[in-house]
Amino acid sequence: MRSVPPNEQAANAPTAPQPLMAVRDVYKTYTLKKGQTLKAVDGVSFTIMPGEVLGLVGESGCGKSTLGRCLLRLSDVSAGQIVFEEQNITHLPERTLRALRPRMQMVFQDSYASLNPRRRIGDLLAEPLRVHRTPEGTRRNSATIAHRLTELMELVSLPHTALERYPHEFSGGQRQRINIARALVLAPRLIVADEPVSALDVSVQAQIVNLFADLQKHLGLTYVFIAHDLAVVRQISTRVAVMYLGVIVELGETDTVLHNAAHPYTIALTQAVPRPVVGAARPAPLRGEIPSPVNKPSGCRFHTRCPAVQPRCQNEAPALRQIAPGHEVACHYPVLK
Amino acid sequence: MLANTPAPPLLEVRDLCVSFTSRGQVIPIVENISFSIGDREILGLVGESGSGKSITAMALMGLIDAPGVHVTGSARFRGRDLLALPDRQLRALRGREVAMIFQDPMTAFTPVYTIGWQIDEQLRVHQRLSRRQARARTVELLGEMGVPDPANTANRYPHQLSGGLRQRAMIAMALSCNPSLLIADEPTTALDVTVQAQILELMRNLRTTYGSSVLLITHDMGVVAETCDSTLVLYSGRVAETGTTRDLFAHPQHPYTAALLASIPPMSGPRPDRLPAIPGGPPQPMERPVGCAFAPRCAHTHATCLPAPPPRFCTVGPGHTVACVLPAEGAPLPPRSGSSTSPVL
Numbered sequence: 001m002r003s004v005p006p007n008e009q010a011a012n013a014p015t016a017p018q019p020l021m022a023v024r025d026v027y028k029t030y031t032l033k034k035g036q037t038l039k040a041v042d043g044v045s046f047t048i049m050p051g052e053v054l055g056l057v058g059e060s061g062c063g064k065s066t067l068g069r070c071l072l073r074l075s076d077v078s079a080g081q082i083v084f085e086e087q088n089i090t091h092l093p094e095r096t097l098r099a100l101r102p103r104m105q106m107v108f109q110d111s112y113a114s115l116n117p118r119r120r121i122g123d124l125l126a127e128p129l130r131v132h133r134t135p136e137g138t139r140r141n142s143a144t145i146a147h148r149l150t151e152l153m154e155l156v157s158l159p160h161t162a163l164e165r166y167p168h169e170f171s172g173g174q175r176q177r178i179n180i181a182r183a184l185v186l187a188p189r190l191i192v193a194d195e196p197v198s199a200l201d202v203s204v205q206a207q208i209v210n211l212f213a214d215l216q217k218h219l220g221l222t223y224v225f226i227a228h229d230l231a232v233v234r235q236i237s238t239r240v241a242v243m244y245l246g247v248i249v250e251l252g253e254t255d256t257v258l259h260n261a262a263h264p265y266t267i268a269l270t271q272a273v274p275r276p277v278v279g280a281a282r283p284a285p286l287r288g289e290i291p292s293p294v295n296k297p298s299g300c301r302f303h304t305r306c307p308a309v310q311p312r313c314q315n316e317a318p319a320l321r322q323i324a325p326g327h328e329v330a331c332h333y334p335v336l337k
Numbered sequence: 338m339l340a341n342t343p344a345p346p347l348l349e350v351r352d353l354c355v356s357f358t359s360r361g362q363v364i365p366i367v368e369n370i371s372f373s374i375g376d377r378e379i380l381g382l383v384g385e386s387g388s389g390k391s392i393t394a395m396a397l398m399g400l401i402d403a404p405g406v407h408v409t410g411s412a413r414f415r416g417r418d419l420l421a422l423p424d425r426q427l428r429a430l431r432g433r434e435v436a437m438i439f440q441d442p443m444t445a446f447t448p449v450y451t452i453g454w455q456i457d458e459q460l461r462v463h464q465r466l467s468r469r470q471a472r473a474r475t476v477e478l479l480g481e482m483g484v485p486d487p488a489n490t491a492n493r494y495p496h497q498l499s500g501g502l503r504q505r506a507m508i509a510m511a512l513s514c515n516p517s518l519l520i521a522d523e524p525t526t527a528l529d530v531t532v533q534a535q536i537l538e539l540m541r542n543l544r545t546t547y548g549s550s551v552l553l554i555t556h557d558m559g560v561v562a563e564t565c566d567s568t569l570v571l572y573s574g575r576v577a578e579t580g581t582t583r584d585l586f587a588h589p590q591h592p593y594t595a596a597l598l599a600s601i602p603p604m605s606g607p608r609p610d611r612l613p614a615i616p617g618g619p620p621q622p623m624e625r626p627v628g629c630a631f632a633p634r635c636a637h638t639h640a641t642c643l644p645a646p647p648p649r650f651c652t653v654g655p656g657h658t659v660a661c662v663l664p665a666e667g668a669p670l671p672p673r674s675g676s677s678t679s680p681v682l
Contacts, residue, residue, distance in 0.1 A: 059529035060500075171618045201385040202556060203634075206600035206614035213611065228529070235602035235612065259605070272534040274559030276601055278586045282563060285534035289501045305531075 026080030042246030055237030102186035111175035122163030173204035252327035262334035381565030436511035453491025580657030
């Protein structure tokens with residue numbers, strides 16, 4: 001198990017450990033044609049403690065990216081509450097929110113699309129420093145900005161000359177380093193990373209996973225790490241939340257969720273990961289496909305694919321409940337060891 | 338299984354080279370790739386993006402027709418050289434004896450016809466079936482691929498199906514004429530893991546149900562380990578290592594193969610503090626080193642690795658060859674260690 005690194009910025013916070021972010025019963029509903037609604041996030045609650053890495057996993061359409069965007073108010077939630085640093089940010093107006101932006105940042109999957117191709121890296125990275133004032137309320141002068149840019153290049157292991165170049169001059173891995181540097185410019189406390197390594201080559205992926213881990217330790221950062229690759233999530237996360245069709249079905253410490261899973265979906269998901277080992281046991285794959293999020297199954301959403309389905313599961317949706325300290329599962333018949 | 342086949346392999350590729358000409362400069366994309374696939378064998382072609390794995394498949398299928406592209410070498414399929422075949426004959430062969438499936442089934446199907454219509458067409462052209470016979474066979478095929486309610490699904494358009502169902506429909510189309518070789522280019526990369534597991538199971542069963550051989554192109558070492566009989570590792574357009582999957586995973590002899598396997602985060606056992614990452618990135622084809630292409634990133638590089646030509650193949654076991662100087666110099670890599678390696682049974 002990993003120790004939670006001390007967070008320098010949290011030093012003057014109250015002594016009792018307060019969650020950095022608390023998510024309470026959040027919904028995100030999209031209205032489609034013909035009066036249909038798509039509940040991308042369908043009642044999700046959890047907290048993130050400072051210095052923790054929460055892995056958010058699930059298959060496509062489970063709502064993990066939508067939830068990630070809602071956390072930072074890149075999308076507005078339809079219902080529920082998001083509290084960041086003990087401040088309810090759910091309905092903060094854009095102007096007020098802007099003052100909080102330096103403390104919460106995002107890294108996206110597509111490293112190229114998220115950088116303006118017509119601007120030099122130095123220019124891209126300097127912009128937040130010019131726009132935002134220091135915590136003391138003063139503007140940064142060019143010397144301060146130049147100093148910070150040098151610092152950032154060192155943090156993400158890029159040469160100083162990178163500042164003079166354009167995004168297309170870099171490889172995918174280098175561009176993702178630039179994206180990470182940009183997220184770090186204003187020294188945030190929380191970073192939401194949405195599939196940050198899934199577009200990278202295998203041999204480069206490990207470098208970026210290591211970089212995320214190093215920065216987290218050195219800067220005392222808190223991550224929400226969204227990914228579909230369970231092995232990557234296992235490597236970096238302290239806790240894992242598994243999502244299926246808009247809800248969290250299991251939440252707990254990484255080792256608990258991935259090795260002592262109680263939800264049949266989590267078990268199937270971990271077993272489906274192809275392992276680079278010849279002759280590994282290969283349990284029968286889960287049948288069927290993920291139902292449409294527009295037309296979700298009644299009762300437990302997983303009952304159409306669950307190998308251990310019971311009559312009750314078809315009518316009654318299980319709530320997320322604690323089955324052991326820090327281990328929550330939404331299943332009527334959790335698998336207990 | 339393969340014991341009673343002293344006959345030539347189903348497909349034998351020798352010294353396949355693909356190069357592009359750009360601004361008067363010849364850029365080698367794929368250099369001297371050789372491999373063979375036996376009956377009912379699944380061969381995995383692994384490599385990172387830009388390693389030349391898709392180009393290899395396209396060249397075999399005669400699908401590269403851009404001006405300025407040179408394809409040399411030979412690919413003998415049942416006695417005929419695919420690379421030298423006139424277009425007409427190649428067209429008769431494609432779809433019937435060699436079929437291909439792609440990563441993105443959405444772009445491989447035309448959006449304006451139903452799935453069933455597209456599979457019917459193939460059967461009508463190659464097997465001269467009537468519309469009615471073709472449709473009956475299509476429905477049968479879709480059912481065999483695990484498509485629920487195949488008769489109705491056949492009447493749906495590609496956009497109405499999920500990614501997994503589209504991939505099943507594409508495999509059904511590829512298998513419609515019972516090809517002896519199926520080339521599958523990243524068939525599960527766009528799919529979710531639980532669906533990927535289903536499709537991989539389907540591919541493994543093709544050997545017994547259809548007697549097909551498969552050339553499986555992927556970047557995922559996990560997919561290879563679970564699916565392929567033998568494996569060929571490509572790095573920067575050149576073969577790094579080839580052997581049976583069992584040997585290659587238990588005892589990788591090329592530092593690239595070994596480093597690639599080591600850099601994958603383990604799903605069991607203790608979590609390493611840091612992943613053993615490979616520094617840098619693969620070279621661009623124009624900047625490919627004259628000696629070993631992996632030398633700039635390799636932990637074992639020494640003077641003999643650097644000058645041209647690239648290291649020759651060294652046989653390190655039955656069917657296991659590696660393009661590295663280490664085994665020849667008497668310093669082979671140790672067997673793969675770590676808790677994630679299963680004991681060799």
